[in-house]
Amino acid sequence: MALNSVETGEVKSSENMVVKRENGLENGVKRSPEVDLDDGIGTTENGVKKSQNRAVIVPKCRPKIRYSLLKTGLCYDVRMRYHAKILTSYFEYIDPHPEDPRRIYRIYKILAENGLVSDPTLSGVDDIGDLMQKIPVREATKEEILKVHSQEHLEFIEKTGNMTREQLLKETERGDSVYFNNDSYLSAKLSCGGAIEACKAVVEGRVKNALAMVRPPGHHAEPAVPGGFCLFSNVAVAAQNILKNYPESVRKILILDWDVHHGNGTQKAFYDDERVMYISLHRYELGKYYPGTIHGNYDQIGEGKGKGFNCNIPWPCGGVGDAEYMWAVEQVVIPLGREFQPDLVIISSGFDAADGDMIGQCHVTPSCYGHMTHLLKSLARGNLCVVLEGGYSLDAIALSALGVAKVLVGEPPDELPEPKKQPKAEVIEVIDTVMRTQSRFWDCFKTTQSNNGCDFNAKVDNTLMSENFPLQHAIRQQQLQNYTDDYNFVTLPLFDMGLPTNTVTCSPAIHEAESIIICVHDTPEIWAKRNRVTGLVDPSLSIVVDTAVHVIKWSVERNYGVIDVNIPQSLAEQDNYSAVMTSQEVILFMWDNYLKYFPNLSRLAFIGIGDASSGIVHLLGHRDTRNVVSSAILFLDTKPLRPLVPLVDESLADWYFKNSLVFASSEHACWGSDGSEAKKPRKKFGRVLKCDSDGLSNIFKERFEEATDFILDSFEEWSDTD
Amino acid sequence: MALNSVETGEVKSSENMVVKRENGLENGVKRSPEVDLDDGIGTTENGVKKSQNRAVIVPKCRPKIRYSLLKTGLCYDVRMRYHAKILTSYFEYIDPHPEDPRRIYRIYKILAENGLVSDPTLSGVDDIGDLMQKIPVREATKEEILKVHSQEHLEFIEKTGNMTREQLLKETERGDSVYFNNDSYLSAKLSCGGAIEACKAVVEGRVKNALAMVRPPGHHAEPAVPGGFCLFSNVAVAAQNILKNYPESVRKILILDWDVHHGNGTQKAFYDDERVMYISLHRYELGKYYPGTIHGNYDQIGEGKGKGFNCNIPWPCGGVGDAEYMWAVEQVVIPLGREFQPDLVIISSGFDAADGDMIGQCHVTPSCYGHMTHLLKSLARGNLCVVLEGGYSLDAIALSALGVAKVLVGEPPDELPEPKKQPKAEVIEVIDTVMRTQSRFWDCFKTTQSNNGCDFNAKVDNTLMSENFPLQHAIRQQQLQNYTDDYNFVTLPLFDMGLPTNTVTCSPAIHEAESIIICVHDTPEIWAKRNRVTGLVDPSLSIVVDTAVHVIKWSVERNYGVIDVNIPQSLAEQDNYSAVMTSQEVILFMWDNYLKYFPNLSRLAFIGIGDASSGIVHLLGHRDTRNVVSSAILFLDTKPLRPLVPLVDESLADWYFKNSLVFASSEHACWGSDGSEAKKPRKKFGRVLKCDSDGLSNIFKERFEEATDFILDSFEEWSDTD
Structure with missing residues (x-):
């Protein structure tokens, strides 16, 4: 064609521009002085090897290899099944405690049955195939745990390792919905360490994202007290340690907690911290639903520097499902997350809002978990780590986790089974209230929500009222x-x-x-x-x-x-x-x-x-x-x-x-x-x-x-x- | 653990349930009587081979191999560069026609430069690497084209193949923003055939999604008349033929047209057709912007059976960008798409709303194209085919297409460069109007939009007014x-x-x-x-x-x-x-x-x-x-x-x-x-x-x-x- 000669002249300038742009986009990562980027297309293979060798010695944040086929990380370790309730009656055997050791096994099993993991014996092998990559679980160190928890708290959990059966039963009796056996300490340290390692693998670019199937769960464990089946606050400990060890590449973390209960422990750990945005979707019902305090209400927005970095989305009732969860994620979580611009997203992923969970009594389907995961993948350049919290129907958590895992490895989410269903009116109302409340801090809600009704408590008192009229x-x-x-x-x-x-x-x-x-x-x-x-x-x-x-x-x-x-x-x-x-x-x-x-x-x-x-x-x-x-x-x-x-x-x-x-x-x-x-x-x-x-x-x-x-x-x- | 024996007893039932669920989800595909599914994990390899062999003979719709590493399809053929404006002056050489043959080459080149395509000579080789898969382009048949266009229209374009230079120039002069040379007919048939083949590859499950870099563009070509640089309505022809040839597996198609101009041709082709939902985002400005008719207004909702299956989102002004496009896609396109439940999504992907395009004068960034693509991937179980339309800055279309392609192969979208920017007030207003208009047909807008203000034209007249008061x-x-x-x-x-x-x-x-x-x-x-x-x-x-x-x-x-x-x-x-x-x-x-x-x-x-x-x-x-x-x-x-x-x-x-x-x-x-x-x-x-x-x-x-x-x-x- 006549125009070919013109074309040739342009190649150089265009190439320069492209490279410049790519660098610009990977800015967040490049800030780290320790990072050496492999910009060329040919050196990706070396890039991977280098990063894996060095990761052990110096914490490094590596950019993802451009368009390489990174796998999804998976944390699973049979030793986390050792923590179990000491059975004191036949009835406890028939009707086991909901936070059941089989929970993580059932998730691992369904992943294997569906070809996401290659492990015919389900024994936790190292090479788990082309789609996922095993992230070895280790015990969290005391130093790591102390970044969130008090010395007393840690020492108490440590002591359970050597208690007698009677002492353990006594402590189980005394606590707020927690149980102990002599392996609880080990399992809790592994659960916490698994969450840390999963996040590390993501921020170091060794995996494209990660799924940490850990237990006991963490989000109810407050800095000084365990509770709600939780011993250590796994996600909070992981977030604190990532922020400490990757100060240049991870400056902000978004934690989305879609467990059906409010994550009081996680909220408390970062309530005055502007580096961590905590968003929780949970049943609230005027504070009557577990954990039963007002800390889960929409007006708990953080304090001090952390004001505006805590966002509760409290369901006014049970029975919510896909329509309500999608509405909350699309109207609140994604706009907020996009504006907050986190470097890492951690999902505190309880599956107790799943359809079939007898404790949560909600109706979130596996496809909906997939859709939410898909949406979350669009934040933080895909740096996403999903950490298990609650979820007590063995069937429901397995199916839900499969819905999440499929999307993590790159499958599109399945279609929502009831796409015509609309969110309940009272939920739309609550979510409007959440947006209005957060509009003080976030531009994304200012446009449409900040003037949505006047704040009568503020305005009725002041002089304006004398001039305006109802x-x-x-x-x-x-x-x-x-x-x-x-x-x-x-x-x-x-x-x-x-x-x-x-x-x-x-x-x-x-x-x-x-x-x-x-x-x-x-x-x-x-x-x-x-x-x-x-x-x-x-x-x-x-x-x-x-x-x-x-x-x-x-x-x-x-x-x-x-x-x-x-x-x-x-x-x-x-x-x-x-x-x-x-x-x-x-x-x-x-x-x-x-x-x-x-x-x-x-x-x-x-x-x-x-x-x-x-x-x-x-x-x-x-x-x-x-x-x-x-x-x-x-x-x-x-x-x-x-x-x-x-x-x-x-x-x-x-x-x-x-x-x-x-x-x-x-x-x-x-x-x-x-x-x-x-x-x-x-x-x-x-x-x-x-x-x-x-x-x-x-x-x-x-x-x-x-x-x-x-x-x-x-x-x-x-x-x-x- | 004590609980292991209980576990074993459950394996069977759990496995059954999982398989049943998977079948349920692949229902849309299973309706086809010709399809034989490979349910087992071990038989995926055979499944692929069978489908590929048979595809040539009988059109087949195969389910995607569960979690296999399918590639993204790519249509590119140098012969589509033959269609070019006949130069009549030196100035046309200096300042070439915007619908320039280099457009598709520049996109192919940037994909290669960024490692998405392996083709060092940029000659269009067959094996283009691990991430993308070449979809061979063929000429659309007359029969296929006639599914949308009139006999006269087809014959006229065919004749241009044998016209003299003078005749070609005369027809170029006469038409509405179209030009012809002796290769126009060939290029147009290839462009059209490329769109068809790309869609076929997606619905047959040979690729996970596809990018058809074709030209001349298509969306302004009406059934009986070419226009706006378009000869055949590529996307419309593809959609009609897919609906015809895959009647069981593809019953509904969503076409999203994000070209900056209204796709009058595509709209016309399906205006009374409830099988195809056409959504267009475009500059409108009271009908003054090209193509300059009222057909692009929000109140053009389709007719007959097609009522509610046409949705125009008309920008009231130029200068819109990421904030407005994201708002439109998240508030309108995704909810509508989710409720419509298409079996295939085709994006009529003009890149003339891209930042830097001198015709569109809008500011959509490559990351925003990535984000929109990511959102669209969540519809139709990921069956997505992106077909090029307009876009006239060679740099901008290359970068924009790269943004789309990265997300198609599975990368997360880059962060939006201005996440705090909010949509213009008049755009929010227009999009509210669109939702209110469509709320007659779609539940997703009913909840929040159907009562948004009263319809005064309807209510002022009737008797209500005598009792109510302003x-x-x-x-x-x-x-x-x-x-x-x-x-x-x-x-x-x-x-x-x-x-x-x-x-x-x-x-x-x-x-x-x-x-x-x-x-x-x-x-x-x-x-x-x-x-x-x-x-x-x-x-x-x-x-x-x-x-x-x-x-x-x-x-x-x-x-x-x-x-x-x-x-x-x-x-x-x-x-x-x-x-x-x-x-x-x-x-x-x-x-x-x-x-x-x-x-x-x-x-x-x-x-x-x-x-x-x-x-x-x-x-x-x-x-x-x-x-x-x-x-x-x-x-x-x-x-x-x-x-x-x-x-x-x-x-x-x-x-x-x-x-x-x-x-x-x-x-x-x-x-x-x-x-x-x-x-x-x-x-x-x-x-x-x-x-x-x-x-x-x-x-x-x-x-x-x-x-x-x-x-x-x-x-x-x-x-x-x-």
């Missing part, structure tokens, strides 16, 4: 204006209750009405366009969805009297406790001071919308209103059911069940977390019905006709029986 | 109430303008004031907590940020008269055109009917907040107000600058520049998209200043003191000169 006041005022304009409504005074004068409004001459509909509702919802970046809502693109007006219109058309009660919500409360209380007081007040004195009133129906409807249930249990009240309709969506407490007469509960309709979303907690077994709420909650729609206004739209038919029937029936 | 009315009413309560404000009537009576409010006895501050503002912003899942804003957790009240307070303290003007925004408009008009009318009305008649008025200052401030600039150009107006302060954030049009007197523009402060965010478009060259707005826009904060209320807080100092100075100066 939106709900403005909305109620406008609502009132509309009712006055359209229906000549007037306000009904409440005395000495400290509520806004616009709380109760009603149709004219309400005291003379024969039939009355009372609508008790929360401040109406808003459909709003919220700017994703600034977090601001544009009022010109927002609409107030006034549900109550439908009730008013319907009632006015039938010449019924109407009372509209707006219960203001509390700015600062999560559970809306004070709104519930207010509603109860207001409705009781209205009965005691107005309704029971209205001379013509013969038929009364309640319609409740949202939390505010609790006042209705409260009244019906605390007064006998049956001579006028014919029915009560509650639209709850996902708001809590309220039980009728029959203070006046036991038969009230039956009456309530017969004369009420309670509309709940299909997502309402009352149906049970497991969709399969149809849990039915008890009678005292009224006649609870499952709706197809979600959201208060949608449920209202879906069921309003049914509600009004029910009221009309009850009014007629009431007239008949009267 | 939020801004409620807010203004409350604002007025506050001013009346705190400062005895009264309303100032506007006659015959069709505006709410609460539009203008002022301090008492305003007609007697000597000094007046006029604050003209949009409806105040809201800090709101928006539920991520339901999309609803909770009014009880929302606060109205009343900025204007600071102006009022400050003025009242100094005994100045104050006029507060609230300009209502339009519900349905994007550009706020009618609000701008309203503001201009209102301020002009106030001058003509009130201000110029106030007997004592000697000093007047304007403070504008948001779009509403345009009325101030309008007045200052349309009337000579200089005898009383001393200064104008505008808080704009990112709202458009408004030029003063000096209708009365040319000197007004100078006066305005001297007596105004215009506060704009550092993100304001007036500073130019490129931060490096400080663009300065012209004088007619007033004295525009860059603020550190973002958001109207933050900018207001940052600069309010400076603004009031400026007003005080101007008032004094005014008094002095008077």
Whole structure:
């Protein structure tokens, strides 16, 4: 071709540029003064040999040989199976302790069965084939362990090596979920040493990544105390020693802890350390789940220099699975990890969130573990070390570890079995909270999360509040204006209750009405366009969805009297406790001071919308209103059911069940977390019905006709029986 | 150990389970009746041989050998360099056509230089080493091409093979950005055939994935017409033929087109086809960017059965880079791909969004191409085929292709060079729009996007509006109430303008004031907590940020008269055109009917907040107000600058520049998209200043003191000169 001559002239300059770029990219590694890089393509073979010979003498960090076929490292040593619970009864034999010595064997076995490891006898041979490479396990030295643990802690574990059976049983009894035998010390040192050696092999570039199948686990072992099946904090000890021995090439380590329990030990070891970012995904449930402290909450962000380098993602409930774990990893872990730019990633890899684990009761599949591993491989130039923590179903941990190992050696992850499943709403909420919390420290969350709602605790107090005003006041005022304009409504005074004068409004001459509909509702919802970046809502693109007006219109058309009660919500409360209380007081007040004195009133129906409807249930249990009240309709969506407490007469509960309709979303907690077994709420909650729609206004739209038919029937029936 | 005997008993059952699971996961493959799987570990070798022998005769889909070291396929053939522009002048030699034959050579060369390919002479040898495997390129058959293109189209391209130089030049002239020589037909058939063979090698499991370095590119070639340097739609032809020939194993294909241009040809080929999901990331800019039609917009979602299987991600501007591409891939492509569950992923891989490409003018780095490839590898069990499209900087495409190839062979992607950089706000906005649009079809976006703002066009019309009410009315009413309560404000009537009576409010006895501050503002912003899942804003957790009240307070303290003007925004408009008009009318009305008649008025200052401030600039150009107006302060954030049009007197523009402060965010478009060259707005826009904060209320807080100092100075100066 005519252009060939031009081509030739360009080769040199292009080659230079490429080499320059490669060097630039391997910058992190090159900082080490001891490193001599093999840049040329031909010298890779030598590079490997040199690094392996020297590794023993001087800790060296070698760049990975460019595109060579490095294997995945594997730590496994039968001696870590010696630590076991001393059996004291036949039942312990039948139903063994969950932290069972077979755990690591079963993982090794499944790797062999699937061709990842060549070891027909499963005895732990040295040459394990083309895909993985054995990393010999050694005991961690005392010096290494003391980088994390106290002298007393180490000495105590050491002593267990020479204790009598009785002493061991006593210590087992005394500890927080730990057991000891005379081999515990040896196994714990090997477990800790295995984690160190696996990380070393990765940062020295002898393997492309590593899987350390070690036990006893480590992440609950705090610097001064063992706990939760853990004796030494393996991952913390490994991280501390890597940071010490590779100061130039490993400056930052990311630890991702996907064990279903919070890794209190690891968190504590680095709580004020900005070199180690600790991220944990775990069941939390208001601190009730093991280890049962508030240290696992999202607001535990580190202290001192370590502020912003601790990130807890606390599940509010059990039963989470692939959708929630993928959401957390993709929304939080990867962006955070990418911005933190670690030199090494260690996964504290408990498999107790795995589908089938009876302790974790979660549903993470082996493919999901594979996908998460695949994502983590994109950080730290692939420097990834996976260290076993918990996981108590022998089948589940084997399959999960296989899912991880396949991806480590280079296979693509299997497809997720339920790709359409979406994370639970409360998990999305929690993860938003995590991102908002971390947005103080990390740019990746600033863009979309830092203005996501205001921090009311901070803002309610300060002077701003005097100038700004809560939106709900403005909305109620406008609502009132509309009712006055359209229906000549007037306000009904409440005395000495400290509520806004616009709380109760009603149709004219309400005291003379024969039939009355009372609508008790929360401040109406808003459909709003919220700017994703600034977090601001544009009022010109927002609409107030006034549900109550439908009730008013319907009632006015039938010449019924109407009372509209707006219960203001509390700015600062999560559970809306004070709104519930207010509603109860207001409705009781209205009965005691107005309704029971209205001379013509013969038929009364309640319609409740949202939390505010609790006042209705409260009244019906605390007064006998049956001579006028014919029915009560509650639209709850996902708001809590309220039980009728029959203070006046036991038969009230039956009456309530017969004369009420309670509309709940299909997502309402009352149906049970497991969709399969149809849990039915008890009678005292009224006649609870499952709706197809979600959201208060949608449920209202879906069921309003049914509600009004029910009221009309009850009014007629009431007239008949009267 | 005591537990060994128990262990042995379990081996069998565990083995069975594992095998069953593996079969389950390879289900997609097993559906093919022609496939015989080699389940055992020992028979993999045979499996490979069989598949390779038979592949020629019967199209077969073989499962990948479990954990074998499959290579990455590579298509490259020097004959695809024969298609070249016929040079008609010396200038075309100096400044060659961007779709340059050297493009594929340069990619092949950089792969060889970096050890991915072993081919010292760069001649296209058969054995290219341990990492990649040559996929021989052949001409696509007419039958294959006709699966996408019309007979006429094919015949026309065929004819170019025998045209004279003059005819070729005439056709080159006539076409839409295409050129022809006598080898164009051959090269185009090879390019097309290369894409087919690369996909075949992947789906037959002969390679783990593939890179097809082919040209001419294909994605602009529509079924009946070539265009945009493209003759045959290579990827579309490959996809159609794979679907035809592997009906059991390949039922769905995902095409991701990350070329900087919209792939109109590919989109058209599958617009009504639910078997192929087409996702394109491209510059769009209101349809002005090549190919310059609305077909690349986000609302082009497919038709008929293909509805929801076309997804455009249109960049609103140039200059996007890693942050935007990663955001799009992670927020849209991967969730969509995971839910779609393709059997094969094809990347239409133009590298013209690469940093350094003079046509694309974007900044995607080689590491970002690596990261995106890594993410795509997690779909379709790793069945990934990358096919070259555009990309016109020889250096940039070589480096970009290297970034992709490294990840294909199994290397982790390099770290992103600017991990802290966040996507542009307008890109986040666009991608939210894409997700909202696609949420009609895909569960992955339903959870968080389907209720993100209401569809006003749909809702404003219907009856709902009569019952619901716009939020801004409620807010203004409350604002007025506050001013009346705190400062005895009264309303100032506007006659015959069709505006709410609460539009203008002022301090008492305003007609007697000597000094007046006029604050003209949009409806105040809201800090709101928006539920991520339901999309609803909770009014009880929302606060109205009343900025204007600071102006009022400050003025009242100094005994100045104050006029507060609230300009209502339009519900349905994007550009706020009618609000701008309203503001201009209102301020002009106030001058003509009130201000110029106030007997004592000697000093007047304007403070504008948001779009509403345009009325101030309008007045200052349309009337000579200089005898009383001393200064104008505008808080704009990112709202458009408004030029003063000096209708009365040319000197007004100078006066305005001297007596105004215009506060704009550092993100304001007036500073130019490129931060490096400080663009300065012209004088007619007033004295525009860059603020550190973002958001109207933050900018207001940052600069309010400076603004009031400026007003005080101007008032004094005014008094002095008077």
